[in-house]
Amino acid sequence: MNKKKGLTLLSGILMLSLLSACGNNNGNAGGNGAEPGASAAATQAAGDDKQATGDSSTIDTSQPVTLKMIFVGPKPIDYDTVFGEINKKLKEKINVTLEGEFLDWSDWAQKYPLKLAANEDFDLIYAANWASYNDQAIKGGFLELTDALLQKYAPMTWEAMPEVSWGQAKVNGKLYMVPQNRGETVEKLILYREDLRKKYNLPEINSPEAYATYLKTIAEKEKGVVPFTPETGDWKFHNLDRVLLKQQNEWNMLDFELPIGFKLTDPAGKVFNVYETPEFKELVYYYKDLADHNVWSKSAQNSKLDHQQEFREGKTASITHNLGTLGSLMTDMRGKNSPYELALADVTPDKKKSVAVSTQNGVAIHASSKNPERALMMVDLLQNDKELHDLIMSGIAGVHYNPLGDDKYTNADKNANFTGFSNWSFNSPLNRDNASFPDEANALTDKWEGEVYHYPLETFVFDNSKVKTEIANVSNVMLQYGIPLEYGTVNDVDSGLAKLQKQTKAAGIDKIIAEVQRQIDEFLAKSTQ
Template identity: 70%
Template sequence: MLKKNRLMMTALFLTFVMILSACGGGNNNTNTPAEATKAPDAGNATNAPDNGATDGAIDTSKEVKLKMIFVGPKPVDYDVVFAEINKKLKEKINATVEGEFLDWSDWAQKYPLKLAANEDFDLIYSANWAGYNDQALKGGFLELTEEMLTKYMPQTWAAMPKVSWDQTKVNGKVYMVPQNRGESVEKLILYREDLRKKYDLPEINSPETYATYLKAIAQNEKGVAPFTPETGDWKYHNLDRVLLKQQQEWNMFDLDLPFAFKLADDKGQVFNVYETQEFKDLLVYYKDLADNNAWSKNVLNSKNDHQADFKAGKTASITHNNGTLGALMALMRQENSPYEVALADINQGKKKSIAISTQNGTSIHATSKNVERSLMFIDLMQNDKEFHDLMMYGVSGVHYEPVGDDKYKATDKNPNYTGFSNWNFNSPLNRDNEAFPQEASDLVKGWESNVYHYALETFVFDNSKVKTEIANVGNVMLRYAIPLEYGVIKDIDKALEDLNKQLDSAGIDKIQAEMQAQIDAFLAKQ
């Protein structure tokens, strides 16, 4: 049994999302952006577009066909919605856009290959959890200068808070147009309340009570998986983030690395998560759950869609952020699901933070031939209400009904236009689903009233000097850490020793020293 003060979990990532979320992110949160100020100088243009006009106006006389890479499945009604978007884009900037979609089951493998292979496309969804910093350093994204942003994205330039641009900088340069709406990425548990009541189980408000729930489901509900992780190529799964990162009030700079710091530590001292007692205690907790069939024996190879499985009653609990889980609850209630569902926060009273701006964003492919029109496209999607509504919610009267200026009512066709990464266009124009569960909204409001801001909130690690070591460490994590975090090993002590021994050989000390040096320099300037 885990001790209360050490109980929580850590690192794993296998293959999930969100949905992120990644990882990713729900767009039902109600955070409002900070006061907009002038963005920082993004550097000198290297591929600044030539608009061809002689009077300073932007020349759109030549029709342009843009291509954008999204992550997530292609929406059923993609053709219907994008036909409307393209009709209006043609009128507005003489352009059309074609979307390509990388499904959640294999996006992590295909995404970097799209950039490495130098394929012909213009825009791509980008995010910190999708390797934004790494891809920027590899040259996959175009640097976005102040001149370009002010000229081709005037609305975004005026609306975006300065801190958001600061957070996108890699080596002092901007490679992303970030979302312009804060969002909480704290992880919660969505579970079957009807099953908790059925077996007279205690309220789920701690790691111990959650374990009790999982074991009871495993023992009594045949054919229902107690917990299903999110698919994706993660090295920490969402349950790790619930039980370790949030429970211990830690933060990780990069979920592809086993480094963390304590939120309250103003000195930003970095430590290896795998060497902590908290992580070892978590492994004991996980192994106990695995031995009691809390998840599938095939968990390491599973490609199941955890949200679809939950909706269909095939699993009794999943984890994700509040927005994503709240949206799923709203959908199930709209469809009169036979299951009673509820949210559990097992980290009550712990410090809550909001995601940095790079949680969702849009980058321009470094080899795009349509830079100016691509930037104009993003500007419209974030700031023009008609375009924004189309991109985010589909066709009015078909996929949703507008309710005032800031809410919407989902129709029965709403699921035909959901599940992909349109969150990069989050902005103050977002509508909230009027059916979004009150309990989820209340949680967000409670967090927003007491958001915790920490010293390293805007720190970005430059990994250019340790890229080889990072690749080696990542391979070790995939091979040795993930089985540990799903409890599919016999001897925790030996497996943990082997993991750290392999990390030493991979060069983890060099990465930690470089990261700490950059943190010390960053804090010294504050």
């Protein structure tokens, strides 16, 4: 997830300006009460005077502690080697040993909430807005991080983190994660085989229609290559939806676990049921056409394939993801002399671009962790200590990456042996940028920096506590009736869409929309005061 640092600075300045203009109060988390399950030391720290010095040298670390963290993504091949080095440093600095558990992309969506619901024994967990951070925080799975806790046990993070980032990570006025401290784009692109486009003399891929032409041509003429392979996981709206539905129509989907959106340019923030829009109907017909032309595997909906690996091996002609992920994949493939010519396609080139809020990636401390203080100290180091940050983000110098100065690197021979998992939890200004990052990806970053669009609801957080039952019911409907439409497996699209709309209403979508709208109206009213 390599990003150019300029985006961080620009987005931070613009977002701070926007929030200041709106008069939002972005003070840090208030209240001193620690959540149930916090240790006595954490409770004491939460009750300490607000003027905590943050001098961690006075903290007693004489007792060794083993911390377990849940990551998403596959366990890296060189986990033992790299984490061995990390643990040497952590042992020296705070007497901690870190053990990682990894939830593979094929089943993380099912396993992640179960680990919290079962109150399993672990200390930290990857947290993100797209991984139901708000919901899990409200359910009580994460420890509240007060000002006093952060000042005492994460003083470097406390000083380095922009205040707006803390504000974006609050749920009902309280903080439950240490968010990333580096901005990134959330727009999706398509990575495809340019050699195949040239082979069949196809037009430039710069629109949904041009992309469909590419896909259907590959399906017809390039035997043994799947035109498109989606990412695995229990996605209600997959990445191609985010290109062709969210970006194409300049919507914000609020939460990809719900079929609710609003127009970015709508100052009133009027929300709507995505499934009832003509745009969604047009999209499912688009997908039906692609499915009928065998653009993806008939088992794609339940596939466990790694779409990046399929692309790497030439088994698929295109995939979707964000710019950083796709640019890194291109860098790795080109560095290993891939026989395929690669290219990026932005099929929504004239649409508004946005940046992620701080909760795009982060770390939460389990509410029942026995060592939350040491966990915070570890997060502080992994995000802000240069030596440890390089290890967790890039692996071992000379083995996984070759450092160039303090802020750049090139891939070493075993780069792929320490990638693909959520070390982005610790994104910070110390991130190194890949000096071999594709020029075309850098050009897109430069272009988007000048086009970042900020909207009044950019920092809005939905509290779903009053509609939990309805959300669970709608989620089941989306899985049963929505996803088949999006993979083109429903023969009668009109009938399937009508059934989806009917079932979604019966599940309580209107009540959810009413509650979302109420909260948005209140949020906007406060912003203009």
